[in-house]
Amino acid sequence: MDLSELSQCIESYMAEYSKYYLFPYIHGDEKHSKLDNIAEVISENTPEVKWEREVRIAGRVMALRIHGALAFVDLINEGYRIQLYLTKDILKESYDWFTDNVRRGDIVWAKGKLFRTKRGELSINVSHYKLLSKSLIALQHTWIGIEDPELRYRKRYLDLVLNRESFEVLKTRFNILKEIRLWMYQRGFYEADTPIIQPVYGGAAANPFRTYVNALTEEWYLRIAPELYLKRLLVGGFSKVFEVAKVFRNEDIDVTHHPEFTMMEAYIAYADYEDMMELAEELLYSIAIRLVGSSTIRYPVDIERCGRSVIDEMDYEVIEELLEYTLWSYSGFKKKRDVSKSDLDELRKDPVKYLYRVIGEPRLYVELDLKPPYPRVKLLELLRKHLDIDPEAAPDEHLVKLLMEKQVVLRGGYNRDIALVKLFEHYIEKSLVKPVFVIDYPRGSSPLAKPHRADPRLVERFELFVGGMEIANGYTEQNNPYEQYVAFKDQEERRKLGDIEAQEADYDFVEALCVGMPPAGGIGIGIDRLIMLFTGKTSIKEVIPFPMVKKGFK
RNA sequence: GGGCCCGUAGCUCAGCCUGGUAGAGCGGCGGGCUUUUAACCCGUAGGUCCCGGGUUCAAAUCCCGGCGGGCCCGCCA
Numbered sequence: 177m178d179l180s181e182l183s184q185c186i187e188s189y190m191a192e193y194s195k196y197y198l199f200p201y202i203h204g205d206e207k208h209s210k211l212d213n214i215a216e217v218i219s220e221n222t223p224e225v226k227w228e229r230e231v232r233i234a235g236r237v238m239a240l241r242i243h244g245a246l247a248f249v250d251l252i253n254e255g256y257r258i259q260l261y262l263t264k265d266i267l268k269e270s271y272d273w274f275t276d277n278v279r280r281g282d283i284v285w286a287k288g289k290l291f292r293t294k295r296g297e298l299s300i301n302v303s304h305y306k307l308l309s310k311s312l313i314a315l316q317h318t319w320i321g322i323e324d325p326e327l328r329y330r331k332r333y334l335d336l337v338l339n340r341e342s343f344e345v346l347k348t349r350f351n352i353l354k355e356i357r358l359w360m361y362q363r364g365f366y367e368a369d370t371p372i373i374q375p376v377y378g379g380a381a382a383n384p385f386r387t388y389v390n391a392l393t394e395e396w397y398l399r400i401a402p403e404l405y406l407k408r409l410l411v412g413g414f415s416k417v418f419e420v421a422k423v424f425r426n427e428d429i430d431v432t433h434h435p436e437f438t439m440m441e442a443y444i445a446y447a448d449y450e451d452m453m454e455l456a457e458e459l460l461y462s463i464a465i466r467l468v469g470s471s472t473i474r475y476p477v478d479i480e481r482c483g484r485s486v487i488d489e490m491d492y493e494v495i496e497e498l499l500e501y502t503l504w505s506y507s508g509f510k511k512k513r514d515v516s517k518s519d520l521d522e523l524r525k526d527p528v529k530y531l532y533r534v535i536g537e538p539r540l541y542v543e544l545d546l547k548p549p550y551p552r553v554k555l556l557e558l559l560r561k562h563l564d565i566d567p568e569a570a571p572d573e574h575l576v577k578l579l580m581e582k583q584v585v586l587r588g589g590y591n592r593d594i595a596l597v598k599l600f601e602h603y604i605e606k607s608l609v610k611p612v613f614v615i616d617y618p619r620g621s622s623p624l625a626k627p628h629r630a631d632p633r634l635v636e637r638f639e640l641f642v643g644g645m646e647i648a649n650g651y652t653e654q655n656n657p658y659e660q661y662v663a664f665k666d667q668e669e670r671r672k673l674g675d676i677e678a679q680e681a682d683y684d685f686v687e688a689l690c691v692g693m694p695p696a697g698g699i700g701i702g703i704d705r706l707i708m709l710f711t712g713k714t715s716i717k718e719v720i721p722f723p724m725v726k727k728g729f730k
Numbered sequence: 731g732g733g734c735c736c737g738u739a740g741c742u743c744a745g746c747c748u749g750g751u752a753g754a755g756c757g758g759c760g761g762g763c764u765u766u767u768a769a770c771c772c773g774u775a776g777g778u779c780c781c782g783g784g785u786u787c788a789a790a791u792c793c794c795g796g797c798g799g800g801c802c803c804g805c806c807a
Contacts, residue, residue, distance in 0.1 A: 177740090239767080246764035263764070280757085294765045314758055316741045319768050323742070326799045338741090381807055427806045537801090583804060597807055621807060677807070715800095726798070 177313075179729060189312050206234065206285045206306060214256040217290070218298065231300060233258065234285040234308060236337065238318060242275050248299075251284065255343050259299040260286055266303060274305065281311025281337075329723050330730060341508075342718075345711045348467065349719055352707055353420060355463050356440055365416040365442060370405035372398060372422070378685065379403025379624070381677040382425040385435075398424035403624065403698065404685045406443050407653060410696050411688045415445035420703070431715045432645060435724060438703040443653070447697035449636045452650040453613050456640055456699060457548035460611070460647075460706075464546045467710060471547040474501065475643045475709055480528045480538035481606040482644045487527050487540065496520060498541045505712070506535040539714070542609060544642060550611040552638070555600055558614065562604045567596055575599065588675025593620030608641035623663035623679055625651035626695075643709055650699030657689035 177185070212231040220229075235253030245264035250257055264271040278284060288302040321339045322328055328335040328342065335342045357367065375394070377384040379401030389396050402421040409417050420440050427433060444451060464471050477486060487495060499515050507513075522530045528538045556567040563578065575595045579586070582602040586594060596618050608614070616628055617637040625635035636652035654660050664681035671678045707719040717723035 239769090241766045241769050242763085243766070243769080244763040246766085248766045248769080250767080259767080261765080265764085295767075297765090297767075299765095314740060316757060317768060320742055320756060324737090324799080326737095327741095329799095383806080425806080430806090431801085433806065585805080586807090587805095591807095594807060601807075617807095675807090728798085730798085 177730070185312050189310070206232075206308060211285075214251070214253050214258050217258060218256060220290070220298075228289050228291070230287060230289050230303075232285070232287040233300065234283065236311075237278060237280055237282045237284055238315075240275075240278070240280060245271065247271075247275060249278075249284075251286070255340065255347065259293075259297055260284075260288075260302050260305075261291075261293065261299040262302045262305070266301070267305075270305070278307055279311065279314075281313065281315040282307055283309035283311070325717075326725060329717060329725050332722050345707075345713065345719060346721055348711050349707045349721070351467060352463055352710060353703070355466050356420065356459065356703070359459055359462055360418050360442065363416070365418045366414055368402075368406060368409055368414070368417045368419045370399075370402045370409075370419060370421075374399050374405075376680050376682045376684070378679055378682040380423075380425075381679055383427055383677060385424045385426050400425050401439070401700065402441050403700070404682055406441055407693060407696070407698070408685070408688050410443055410445050410653075411691055411693045415694070416443070418442035429717075429724065431717075432705060432708075434704065434716050434720055437716070437720070439700050440703055441698065441700045443696055443698040445694040445696045448652040448695065449615070449638055449650055449697050452697040452699040453550075453552070453615075453638055453640075454548070456613075456648050456650070456701065457546075457550050457611070459701075460546045460642075461548055463706075463710065472543050472545050473710060474498070474541045474543055475712055476502065476505070476539040476714060477542045477609050477643055478538055478606075478714075479531060479540055482609050483607050484527050485607070486542055486609050487524065490542075492520070494543070495523065498543065499523060502531075502539070502541045503534065505541065506537075541712070542643075544610060544709075546611060546642075550613055550640070552613045552615050554616045555597070555614050555618075556616070558604050559596060559600060562607075563599060578603070588670035588673040588678055591620055591670075593618030597621040605641065605646065606644045609644055611640065611642045613638045613640055620666075622651060623667055624654050624660075626654045626656070627659070645705050645708070646702065647705055647709070648699055648701040650697065653693070653696045653698050655689055655693040655695055657686050660689050661686050 210232060212233050214233055214235065217231055217233065233251065233253070235251035235258075237249055238252045238257070239250040241248040247260075247262045249260040249262065251260055262271060262274060267274065284305055285308050286300060286302045286305040288300040288304070291299060291301050293299050315334075316322065316338055318338055318340060322331075322334060328339070332342075336346065360367065373387060373389070373396050375396050377397040377400050379399075380403070382400040384397040384400055387396055387398060388394070399421070401423055402419045406417050406419060418440060420438065422436060423439050424436050425433075426435060429435060442452075442455065444455075461471055464473055479487065490498070496515055499519065500512070503515065504512050519530075519534075523540075527540065531538045531540060559565060559567045565574065565578075572590065572592060572595075575592070576590065578599055579595060579602075584598050584602055586598065600614070615636075615638045616631075616634045617625070619627055619633055619635050622635045622637050625637045628634035628636050638650055639646055640648035654663070664679070664683070664686065667678045668681050671680070704716050704719050708714070708716060711719060713719050
């Protein structure tokens with residue numbers, strides 16, 4: 177729809193409907209406080225239902241089935257559907273007004289008694305109704321919906337109205353956000369809100385969005401992380417704080433990255449990275465139990481990227497069930513089909529080829545058990561095992577050669593610690609499907625983390641991987657002002673050498689550490705990716721309510 | 731930044747390979763119908779074939795360029 181179409185749509189509506197009561201608003205009886213909840217009404221649909229109870233509900237008309245002097249209407253609200261039953265016998269002339277004027281997409285209030293139709297469906301025998309809001313745009317049937325990703329993201333409201341799955345995904349997102357907050361509150365955390373517009377961007381390595389503060393005539397930045405401010409709160413005397421923080425990184429968009437995304441960062445004074453790992457696994461477990469009702473979730477894993485060992489480790493029956501589920505899922509949960517022995521043989525023989533053939537992607541749903549504890553594996557051990565190198569002794573030339581094979585460029589010059597982490601990221605990360613903590617990173621890779629108590633060449637840092645994605649990152653926080661100062665200086669050097677994502681030095685933060693920060697553990701959890709796990713989505717845009725698309729009214 | 735794919739009615743798509751009057755289903759609109767579930771039956775309107783250029787007697791179709799989108803690779807420690 178372009179602008180002229182839009183104004184035409186509105187004008188023709190004004191012309192046509194001005195003769196009826198226009199733009200009705202909710203009054204009196206139709207107030208939300210007096211409405212029954214459709215979900216609760218449906219839940220009464222049991223053999224012991226109290227028939228004849230009068231209910232008042234409101235929602236969007238998603239289907240009309242008009243049989244002369246009798247009509248069935250599907251009403252949807254908050255994702256729940258209930259059927260209205262309207263007859264001319266009861267409604268008299270207002271029945272005709274309904275069938276003449278109410279269309280798919282309109283929002284309607286109705287009141288009437290519950291009963292069961294001949295076909296056994298719980299319905300409302302409407303005695304009164306009101307048209308509350310008119311839909312000027314003809315809506316499709318939900319069973320077709322809209323599939324064009326661009327249209328779905330640009331017109332998310334349409335996507336939500338027409339595609340049940342999209343509605344459920346966002347519902348899960350909002351529920352997860354709620355669960356996280358409740359869980360943190362229960363554990364005695366304060367929910368902090370720290371500056372989004374910052375004079376120095378810190379707490380991560382990323383390109384910032386720049387902005388100009390008129391009042392100060394200065395260039396500031398949108399935050400890339402709340403970390404340094406939350407730690408200032410620790411200095412100030414708070415000992416358990418968290419923030420559900422929108423952060424902004426001026427980088428590319430792909431299936432796991434979005435310029436504006438949501439992190440949950442939490443800090444605990446007098447704690448260390450072990451405590452933060454426990455927090456992470458208990459939080460994930462708790463979300464799974466509350467949302468799924470079980471600690472096991474299913475996620476479609478890219479077999480080409482993570483390797484076939486995930487399949488080889490599974491029992492025959494489990495593979496069969498998961499393959500059936502995968503096929504069902506990729507049919508939009510419409511067509512269930514049995515898998516034959518030849519399907520399974522083909523899958524086991526060449527999973528990537530088989531999956532490309534049947535669903536067009538090398539993905540298979542895999543069961544992930546989020547029940548703690550998750551294994552803790554040392555980064556250097558992983559490198560030793562997977563790349564067959566001795567991370568402490570291998571010559572730099574060999575590391576560079578391995579990096580070259582993956583076309584990895586180290587900005588700001590070669591640094592052995594960063595090279596080791598890069599090797600891990602490019603060779604191993606994608607294969608970490610089951611929940612696992614990778615721990616103890618080389619010191620030079622993490623300027624804000626505290627050195628390892630047993631080996632000063634390392635830092636007490638962990639990252640949590642699930643489904644081949646980095647879900648969380650945490651460490652024992654650096655609280656030694658001198659070492660923090662040196663680490664910042666080092667970052668500045670790297671910036672000068674061309675590493676545009678080396679961290680900016682925040683000397684006010686160093687001064688805060690000079691005042692004294694208690695030893696502490698911190699964690700950042702990527703909320704959008706977490707939601708991807710729980711909704712089985714493989715693109716971050718699917719779980720972001722209004723993802724970025726290029727400007728323009730379409 | 732490199733590669734692959736997509737763009738046709740409001741939606742989902744066919745037509746494109748092999749150039750010859752723009753198609754279907756659903757939706758819309760009008761009519762009928764008192765127990766439907768993607769209701770059904772009859773009728774009807776609806777198009778910048780993403781944009782621009784080229785080849786041709788003739789382009790939705792072939793070629794070039796652009797725009798928008800999706801996916802993969804690289805980058806994002």
